[in-house]
Amino acid sequence: LIIASLTISAILVFFIVPLTIVFFIYLTNILLLIYQRNNEVKADPLSDVWDSVRKTIASFWDTYARIWHGYELHGVENLPEGPGILVYYHGAIPIDYLYFLSRLFLWKKRICLSVADHFVFRLPGLKLLLGVTGVIPGTREECLLALKNGYLVSISPGGVREALFSDESYQLMWGNRKGFAQVALEAKVPIIPMYTQNVREGYRMFKERRLFRQLYESTRLPFTPPYGGLPVKFRTYIGKPIPYDPNITAEELVEKVCKGKFLFSFQTKTAVQALISKHQTIPGNIWKALLERFDKRRK
Numbered sequence: 001l002i003i004a005s006l007t008i009s010a011i012l013v014f015f016i017v018p019l020t021i022v023f024f025i026y027l028t029n030i031l032l033l034i035y036q037r038n039n040e041v042k043a044d045p046l047s048d049v050w051d052s053v054r055k056t057i058a059s060f061w062d063t064y065a066r067i068w069h070g071y072e073l074h075g076v077e078n079l080p081e082g083p084g085i086l087v088y089y090h091g092a093i094p095i096d097y098l099y100f101l102s103r104l105f106l107w108k109k110r111i112c113l114s115v116a117d118h119f120v121f122r123l124p125g126l127k128l129l130l131g132v133t134g135v136i137p138g139t140r141e142e143c144l145l146a147l148k149n150g151y152l153v154s155i156s157p158g159g160v161r162e163a164l165f166s167d168e169s170y171q172l173m174w175g176n177r178k179g180f181a182q183v184a185l186e187a188k189v190p191i192i193p194m195y196t197q198n199v200r201e202g203y204r205m206f207k208e209r210r211l212f213r214q215l216y217e218s219t220r221l222p223f224t225p226p227y228g229g230l231p232v233k234f235r236t237y238i239g240k241p242i243p244y245d246p247n248i249t250a251e252e253l254v255e256k257v258c259k260g261k262f263l264f265s266f267q268t269k270t271a272v273q274a275l276i277s278k279h280q281t282i283p284g285n286i287w288k289a290l291l292e293r294f295d296k297r298r299k
Helices: 002-039 048-069 095-108 118-122 127-132 140-148 159-165 179-187 210-219 250-259 272-279 286-294
Strands: 072-074 084-088 112-116 135-137 152-155 191-197 235-238
Touching: 002 048, 002 127, 048 095, 048 127, 072 095, 084 140, 084 179, 095 112, 095 191, 095 235, 112 118, 118 135, 135 140, 140 152, 140 179, 159 210, 179 191, 179 250, 191 272, 235 272
Parallel strands: 072 235, 084 152, 084 191, 112 135, 112 152
Antiparallel strands: 191 235
C-alpha cells in the first residue's frame, strides 16, 4: 500500500501540470460548444462572430501564462502588418505557443493560423476549438490560401519529432523539411523566427528514447509522455523578419532561417538558432530558469 501510494504520488508530481493543461483544453472546447449552441452560431470559425468568445479564451490562457510562467512576449513590432510565416522551436508541450497566440489576439486582435501535425486532427472532441483558434493542416494549398487572405501562418519545421526528441541542448531537428521556405517564396512573404526561453526547462521528455523513437518513426504518433510543468520563466522572442528575395532558393532560405545567416542594412542574427544562442542557457538549467521568475530586468 505504501509503495502504491508513493508511486501514485510520484506520477501526480510528474504529470499533474501536463494533465491539467489537457483538461483545460478540453474544457475550452466544451465552453465553445455551449456558446455555439446557446447563440445558434453557424458562422465560419475564423469569422468575427467568434471574436467575443475568442477573447474570453485568450484572456484565460494569458492569465494562466502570467501566473504560472510569468510569461513575457517581446518583438511583436517585428511582425508584418500583412501575411508572413512564423517559424519556431517546438518544446515538449507547445504551451508557450498557445500563450503567444492568446497575447497576440489580446494585443493586436490578430489570428495566427497554426500548421499542426496530422495526428492533432485525430484527437477526439477538439474540432471546434481547432477551427476557432485557426489550426490548419500543413498542405501547400492551405498555407498559400491563408497567406493570400492576409493571415500570419506559423509552423515548427521540427514538429512532433523536435518536441519528442530534442532536449535541454535545444537542438533543432528539421531534417530535410523546406516546404515552409518554398511556400514563403511562392507567396512572396517574409519569414519571422520565434523562440521561447526555458521552454525545455518547463516541460521535458524522458531520456530513454530508443523504443519511443522507433515507435514514432513507424507510426508517426507521439507515444512519449511529457512531464514537469515547473513554473519557470517563459519569454517569447520574435526576431526580425527575413524579407522575400526572388533570387534565393528554398534550400538557401532554410539555411538562413536555421543558422541565422542573413544581411540587412546591418548584420544581425534573426533566425531561430540565433535566438536560442542569444537568449538561452545551454544546456538548459531548471534552477536558473526558476530564479529568472524573480529577475525583473527586460532582456
